[in-house]
Amino acid sequence: MPADPPTNQSPTLDALIVGAGFSGIYHLHQLRKRGFSVRIFEAGSDLGGAWHWNCYPGARTDSDFYIYQFAMEDLYKGFTGWTENFPPREEVLAYLHYVVNTLDLLQDMRFNTPVVSAQFDVSTDRWAVKTSTGLTVHARFLILSTGYASIPHIPPIKGLDTFQGICHHTARFPQDGTCDTLFTNKRVGVIGTGASGVQIVQSAGPVAAHLTVFQRTPQFALPMRQQPVSIFTQQEMMSGPDPLYPIILQRRFQTLTGTYYENTPKLLKDVSREERVLFFEDLWARGGFHTYLGTYMDVRTDAKASQMVYAFWRSKTLKRISDPRMQEKLMPETPCVPIGVHRFPSLEQTYYDVFNQPNVHLVDMNETPIMEVTPGGVRTADGVEHALDVLVLATGFGKGYSGIAAIDIRVGPEGVPMATKWAAGDGVKTYLGLTSAGYPNLFFSCGPGGPTEVCNGPTCIEIQGAWIVSCIEHMRKNKYNRIEATLEAEAEWSNVVQEKISHTLWGQAPKTAPDDAAPARDTIFVGGVMGYDKICRECAENGYRGFVFSGDSEVM
Template sequence: MVTNTSDRDGSRPGGATPGTEFDVIIVGAGFAGLYMLHRARELGLSARVFEAGGGVGGTWYWNRYPGARCDVESLQYSYQFSDELQQEWHWTERYASQPEILRYLEHVADRFALRPDIQLDTRVEAAIFDEASGRWRVETSADTVTARFVVMATGCLSSANIPEIEGRDEFAGATYHTGRWPHEGVDFTGQRVGVIGTGSSGIQCIPIIAEQAEHLYVFQRTPSFSVPARNAPLDPAVEREIKATYHEFREAAAQTPFGIAAPISDKAAMVVSPEERERTYEEYWQTGGLGFMVAFADLLFSREANETAAEFMRRKIRATVTDPAVADALCPDTVVGCKRLCLDTAYFETFNRANVTLVDLNQAPIERITADGIRADGEEYRLDSVVFATGFDAMTGALERIDIRGVGGRALRDKWAEGPRTYLGLATAGFPNLFTITGPGSPSVLSNMVPSIEQHVNWIADCVAYMRDHGMERIEPTVEAEEAWGQRVNQIANMTLYTSCNSWYLGANIPGKPRVFMPYIGFPEYVATCRDVAANDYQGFTLARSQT
């Protein structure tokens, strides 16, 4: 393998030290890319991170919309690879805001001196495997480099989805996407604003935009279930208690289905009395957070049980929103959890404001965007700004936008034309030495992302070390292992209610995208499987020795 001979104290445009040949190229400088670089350095590997943005942070660099914050509690949505780091960093809120998470990641980059090997403002355009040399040629907007390994740390929610609405480019006002928010911020004071989309980002930004705008029009296609976040300043006593036994706290969280510490019930919703069921839901509602989904053990397996949770939440909406017609339009008729459960702060209360109008696109579909605003069902809504809170081409979008070509020149986007195929969500047959962190087929978005990222990075680093120690130069999954894994992912998904509605878990938010359930359900079982694969000399992979 190549050894790093570059001067780490040198500099070049984009911030990285010079060099064209590396052991590892890492694409993306968010949680995944930063930790992957740290582990590569620990192994003594030469590495370069390419990042399209002007700073580190990944999704937290780009997503700066009003109200942006994580829906996993801050003491859990953080690295655990360094006890010193997790002990010294103090979060200020139960749920960290985007600026605080970005400051945290900038601190990590500085604390571990990662910046010399990160090249900013550089977009990876292509990665092409050269079979003769066994190396990847990575073409960027700045230069071309080669590496033995390529690690895609591009994130699951990084490829912004802007819907193709007729007339979109004719609008004379300003347009924004929540995932590509201007870094200087936006002041909507005195404006007529339209927000399209009521998923997680819409639910977070709508209450804040409503406080600024002269009038806010919310264009809703599908209403979302949302639980109060109950966000508050982080109690120092709680912080001390968790940090006193942080390792045990993390270990316990890793044994839960989603890798998130929460009080999980082993009771079935339909076994307890209606009074106990109502009391339990109310307790979880008052606590706030995603733990609501584990109030009963069968909520994601039994439609009857799930409907009791759904009806409880609909009653909460109707008790909050004063206009009965608006309340009804805000009540989802889907299964709770089949679309991502949202957390909010005064979202439903926002629709009681005189300057907020809900436009139900099921009753009044958007016909087109005009120079002056949005026309829906014959009515013109005159707007100064339009906000697309329309989410992302999740899990595969960022990968497929890069021209990735493996053995025989086959493009990854062609291989995945009928849906992504991977082994463990970590690699795909025909693309040797290419790893995907939290790729499709791994728990990823159905887990606490940071522990999932760390688990993947550690697995990849251990795999590369194993290859070095055993004289191996090339690794890729077998087609058989890949097919069997895809079947397993879908068999588990089909045992649940996740597949019961169209969601971005299935790619349903992107026109023409194949409907394939992408995340693996069950963090502990997944981790155990990855461990067993490695322990059995990387069962399901083909490894080739060096020819020298």
């Protein structure tokens, strides 16, 4: 169907998508080519989703270029813009712009249009979606592609608003290009050592006059082993009788985390010391996440196995730090929690080397916590005021559903907002990580209950997106106007998610994460991408078990 022009006259659509990142772009293309009228509303000034907002110096992927894209032949065959194995933000954005231009999607995207509320009308089976610009759109389906890392977590530090220098969260750096020289010859402070903190430290360390890193939990960062990528290499992967590109891209759907490699089908406890050491050395040489995602099957389920991987990593990484006290701060002999439990490991290039520089200082917030931010810097519990020109909040994001919860979503004017439902005693529950009982005709990807936070992003998006699009097609074919997950199906799925977690070290660790920006671990499906895809497919093949459909004479 041709789409109505996005005017202020309450246009009617088959589907409205919120968010113009990988997920929103995928849904827009797949629905539009099937004849549905569909639009994207994006809060930012351009496409890219998280890659639009995260414009801090040094931002790059932690996935290899050949898996961080869509598995569509007409797309991967035409793009050779990667110059590094782990691409920087600029190349990811160039790829997404290439996708949008190739598929001619820009005409159906509206930027600077934050969605603030969505109310479902039970009499018409449509969502009335309102934006902060005053625009209202009525859509049969609402697809939330807001991502799991979209609302920055700003820590409630006393005096933060009094700081007279430059202060940015990593997801809210200025978009005007000035951030490239922001750290040069400045006194820089970084609060947080998660993935973005690691990248900020690597960027600021070599150019800052002085760098102060405020650390609470030591990071388990693996060597990225960055390599240049030539156009010839990319072309070679697309050519020949058995090209690698389609093989690798399809392989992603067959693995635990949506990459192209898998755990070895062995238990660490069953192998000899010699086999273990040689295997660890091989994984280490490969770089990236191989040491964590390609290792023995019991590393994420057995504390002793996890500790052995940590000890190997520590023995390798210690050599890069010259100060014994700094060694113990950055890589203590006993980790605070098993690797990957409170946060997924990061990849680094020069992170640990930076701490050998005389202009770099590490503050252990377990010993000397931050008491307040002053106009001139940060004061810690020992009375020291760390003078700063620039303060970076590498403090992560709200829970994985915060982007969804930020929108006032309800059924009818007196309905319960979805955020209120999820904040209640039963917590966040979804069905298949795609829908929520009580909210008809609403889908989300990269949300709670799915594998997103432990999966390569584009892999998860294509699995979830294909399911959502097929479901909407099924409804059109059968003249259904409404779909809703049952409470029973939602409760059953919640049990499945928690049962899977209970078999991992995540389920055995304390429920309280080290900070309130950490993922809500009991809402992440850890049963593997292939297992998740199989469950979703079986749901559809069995008549969309767990859903209730209804329809009338009006069809799409």
